[in-house]
Amino acid sequence: MTERLLSDIEYNYKTICENIAAAAESSGRKKEDITFLAATKTVEAEYINYAISLGLDHIGENRVQELLSKYEAYNLERTKLHMIGHLQSNKVRQIVGKVDMIESVDSIKLAKEISAQSLKREITTDVLVEVNIGGEESKSGISPEMLEDLLCEIAELPSIKVQGLMTIPPICENKQKICGYFENMRKLFIDISAKKIDNISMNVLSMGMSDDYVEAIREGATMVRIGSALFGARNYNI
């Protein structure tokens, strides 16, 4: 098991907050304009709750099973819980009503199931549409070319509300290349916003992780998802 120290988490949390504030300012925004979401996969609830006690107000899990196993233990009084990992339609009913947002919607089939399960519970579920900005065959996410059609289809569904876009760009050796992907996402985000599709909001652009969140904010991210830079390295990757 990874050894974690609360003092490391505290130091990391403060450092990340400072970096976020500086990057926000350098892109003409305020630190309040950027949401710091902690990616909590493989991290025990005790450490997650410690980060929450420091002021962290958004957490995200990757797997339904892991989310459910920790659900009762999270301190969610002032903290929002997001699903950020790939989601299968047949697992949607297990998390609708528990999560504040699903960031990984990339098909109409998945959107329809979220809509149906939300309608049943008489709630509306906020979602982001995940874009495969690098065009990688192995990755989830909708292609930029298909995005508008998917948004128009989701807009017709009840009880599901698109709030923006999310992406996980390809792993890049250099920062310049990754900035190119972030820039393409920002352009897509602005283009889609300008189309003013009924019932679709573009409030959130979720991109940037531990190694590149500063660059992502400079390129327009409004939400960054940070795991290892906060909690330390993971023993395995998901």
Ligand SMILES: *Cc1c(COP(=O)(O)O)cnc(C)c1O
């Ligand atoms: C794990 C994960 C992150 C954070 O990754 P780090 O490199 O540890 O910061 C962000 N987004 C998603 C979807 C993830 O699965």
